[in-house]
Amino acid sequence: MKGGLTRRVLLASGLLAAIIGTTFAGLLSTVEDLREIEARERRSERVLILANRLERLIVDMETGQRGFLLTGSEEFLQPWQAAQDAFPEHAATLERLVVGNPVQEARAQQISQAGTSYLRDYSIPLIDTARRDRASVATLPATVEGKRRVDAMRADFDQLLAAEEELTLARQRSSDTANLRAIIAAAAGLIGSVLLVALFATYLVRRVVRPVRRTSAMAGQLAAGDLSARVPDRGVGEIAVLQRSFNTMASALENGRRELAASRARIVAAGDHARRRIERDLHDGTQQRLVSLLLQVRAAEAVAPADAPQLKSQLVEVAWGLTGALDELRELSRGIHPAILSEGGLGPALKSLARRAAVPVELNVNVPTRLPEPVEVAAYFAVSEALTNAAKHAQASVVWVDAKASPESLRVAVRDDGVGGAEAGPGGGLIGLVDRVQALGGTISVTSPAGRGTTLVFDLPLNDR
Numbered sequence: 001m002k003g004g005l006t007r008r009v010l011l012a013s014g015l016l017a018a019i020i021g022t023t024f025a026g027l028l029s030t031v032e033d034l035r036e037i038e039a040r041e042r043r044s045e046r047v048l049i050l051a052n053r054l055e056r057l058i059v060d061m062e063t064g065q066r067g068f069l070l071t072g073s074e075e076f077l078q079p080w081q082a083a084q085d086a087f088p089e090h091a092a093t094l095e096r097l098v099v100g101n102p103v104q105e106a107r108a109q110q111i112s113q114a115g116t117s118y119l120r121d122y123s124i125p126l127i128d129t130a131r132r133d134r135a136s137v138a139t140l141p142a143t144v145e146g147k148r149r150v151d152a153m154r155a156d157f158d159q160l161l162a163a164e165e166e167l168t169l170a171r172q173r174s175s176d177t178a179n180l181r182a183i184i185a186a187a188a189g190l191i192g193s194v195l196l197v198a199l200f201a202t203y204l205v206r207r208v209v210r211p212v213r214r215t216s217a218m219a220g221q222l223a224a225g226d227l228s229a230r231v232p233d234r235g236v237g238e239i240a241v242l243q244r245s246f247n248t249m250a251s252a253l254e255n256g257r258r259e260l261a262a263s264r265a266r267i268v269a270a271g272d273h274a275r276r277r278i279e280r281d282l283h284d285g286t287q288q289r290l291v292s293l294l295l296q297v298r299a300a301e302a303v304a305p306a307d308a309p310q311l312k313s314q315l316v317e318v319a320w321g322l323t324g325a326l327d328e329l330r331e332l333s334r335g336i337h338p339a340i341l342s343e344g345g346l347g348p349a350l351k352s353l354a355r356r357a358a359v360p361v362e363l364n365v366n367v368p369t370r371l372p373e374p375v376e377v378a379a380y381f382a383v384s385e386a387l388t389n390a391a392k393h394a395q396a397s398v399v400w401v402d403a404k405a406s407p408e409s410l411r412v413a414v415r416d417d418g419v420g421g422a423e424a425g426p427g428g429g430l431i432g433l434v435d436r437v438q439a440l441g442g443t444i445s446v447t448s449p450a451g452r453g454t455t456l457v458f459d460l461p462l463n464d465r
């Protein structure tokens with residue numbers, strides 16, 4: 001799936017909204033159905049009540065009529081009259097209530113017509129006649145006719161009531177179904193929403209949170225100096241862009257550092273090379289010339305006439321001067337580049353340094369083989385600077401020098417028991433030493449608490465970087 005985070009978030013939100021929306025729409029429609037069912041239910045109840053009342057009215061009329069016919073007492077006609085008055089309105093209401101159901105409509109009409117006919121064509125004429133002449137009304141056949149009509153109407157009532165009850169039952173069933181549907185829809189919506197939210201949360205954690213966390217951990221590693229740190233760019237959208245940018249940045253930093261280290265190493269190597277050349281020129285040129293001049297002066301001194309003591313003593317003086325100049329030149333060359341280092345390696349060179357130091361040195365060298373030249377030169381000048389500092393600043397009574405080579409690196413520690421307080425500053429020997437060690441990819445530390453001596457430790461890698 002292509003696209004940025006925004007699109008994915010919008011898509012997931014849209015899906016969630018659709019699920020919730022559909023669920024609510026379903027619930028609303030069910031509520032509407034239930035309201036409709038309830039309204040019909042109420043109408044059915046009224047139909048049942050009305051039908052029962054109408055039936056009772058008919059029975060009342062029939063009973064009153066029969067009582068009057070039997071006794072002639074007008075008293076019986078009071079409920080008959082009341083029923084007669086109430087019947088048309090009740091019948092009309094019943095007909096209205098069943099509108100919409102053709103079968104029940106027909107039954108209601110049938111009841112209404114039968115009732116009206118019962119009154120108009122049978123009961124009222126019968127009562128009128130009886131009022132005029134009660135004896136003329138043959139009581140038995142008249143009541144038989146009434147009973148027949150009432151029974152017919154009762155059958156209609158029974159059918160209407162039974163049908164209405166059946167309808168009520170059917171509605172009850174569909175109401176149950178609607179309820180069940182609503183519960184299922186709500187449950188499905190709820191489960192769907194929870195699932196979607198859980199899925200989306202998992203997705204966010206795996207594709208956004210974790211990659212961001214990994215990237216921030218990588219940023220921490222970079223900040224701590226580990227420029228080889230990289231993140232797998234498995235994020236999505238903007239996260240992948242972020243990760244790629246971080247990796248590109250880390251590569252650029254790493255390349256930059258590598259190039260810088262290489263150029264520092266080249267600069268140091270060029271300096272060392274120049275010093276070695278100067279030392280050789282001094283040794284092979286000036287020094288040889290001075291030696292041959294000294295030999296010539298010694299020869300002249302040997303053949304000088306005995307009667308010229310002044311000349312002889314002048315030649316001796318010149319020879320002494322030349323010897324002193326030669327010693328100074330040797331000392332100078334050693335400072336530029338010690339020949340003993342090129343010839344004998346680090347062990348003998350450090351021994352010669354220790355011998356010439358102005359403070360007593362306890363030397364412990366464990367370097368069985370020759371090391372790469374830049375490493376030997378760096379170690380030699382570092383120890384030389386540390387010994388000079390100890391003599392110059394530390395007021396130390398002793399200096400310990402330990403050098404130990406492993407297959408991977410050379411570790412050298414120089415410790416004095418002096419006043420402490422050493423600090424690398426611009427232009428000083430210590431900062432030049434730090435530069436030299438770092439140019440070779442090494443590490444160096446200077447620990448120098450006041451009054452507790454100074455310890456300088458450096459590691460130089462022996463393998464090609």
Ligand SMILES: Nc1ncnc2c1ncn2[C@@H]1O[C@H](COP(=O)(O)OP(=O)(O)OP(=O)(O)O)[C@@H](O)[C@H]1O
Pocket residue numbers: 389390392393394416418419420421422423424425427428429430431454
């Ligand atoms: N072993 C030591 N004990 C006490 N103080 C020291 C020691 N080494 C260095 N220092 C202090 O740290 C300062 C910096 O030393 P650094 O070697 O960089 O310069 P420097 O010795 O003064 O000058 P340069 O090395 O150029 O002759 C010194 O000036 C000195 O005060």
Ligand SMILES: [Mg+2]
Pocket residue numbers: 385388389428429430
């Ligand atoms: Mg110094």
